[in-house]
Amino acid sequence: MVLVKKQRSNCSSNELHVLAVDDSFVDRKVVERLLKISSCKVTVVESGRSALQFLGLDGETSCVGFDELKVNLIMTDYSMPGMTGYELLKKIKGSSKLREIPVVVMSSENIMTRIDSCIEEGAEEFLVKPLKLSDVERLKDFILKGDDKNRKNNNSNSLSRKRKSQDDLVLPMPMATLCSARNHDFPSQPKSMLDQPLQKQPRLVQTD
């Protein structure tokens, strides 16, 4: 059963549609409120499977046209029964239809290997819970900037189909300002900054 709560509102070109995935009632309510306050259109589901069904990737076609359902960002909890957030991330990044959608993983646990594997698998960001409004607002700004650049790239007939691969090379600042280090014990040099430039960067250490 797909448990979906969808906000119906006019989707302006600047309004992000965020799909939030979390098995916790409390966390779903909180993330939904945070996103609405940030003027995002929100769909909240309780499991990875429901998320895939909503995205039309679970063998079922969406009942509405894909454009209306267009999701600009997926925020998923890591620890969920059945399909974990990591597994959901892999499925999304493994889908030609969906891999362009940025995915952010959330967890109450700050585990380096977990963060690394999510970033390597293509997660845009790894947020440590509990979520704050500033987390969501920074995320939104970052995604909107990325969308603008994508539109420009598409308009100029860019050959690259990899989402934001060019942007990653020229947008270090937004990523840096996006990251905050609440509850983090990071080494001074995040791993992925040292290797492949096309890798997404993990959260950088900043003091509050």
Next chain:
Amino acid sequence: MQKQLAKMKQSLFDQGYLDEQFIQLEDLQDDANPNFVEEVVTLYYRDSVRLVQNIEQALEKNPLDFSKLEGYMHQFKGSSSSFGAKKVKTECTQFREYCRAGNAEGCKRTFQELKKEYATLKKKLEVYFQLARQAGPVEKACRPK
């Protein structure tokens, strides 16, 4: 009445029942959603009843399934932390440490403490929310859009 409310909130913070996350959530309230935090906490109570039952049942087994217990407590800790229930969260953390150490007595003892903290917080928040409803919505600073 706003003063009384602020005083009570300060006291809850000073005594360590709540942390900053509670304020984060209160800041999300507005005229259209004046009782958002109370709604979150109500959901939390409902969720917690189920978790407490599961944990109690699991604690009666012999030997204990520490992995299962840790899983329940992970959920409990997560939701407690999401609205700033500091003392409850601390007990959850302690419980998980006992799970990892395979310490059954530690788990059982900590669980009793956890239930006490939970019950105390619940009582205090009931008074707080009642006062908040009477005091009416507070003027919120403008949020950046």
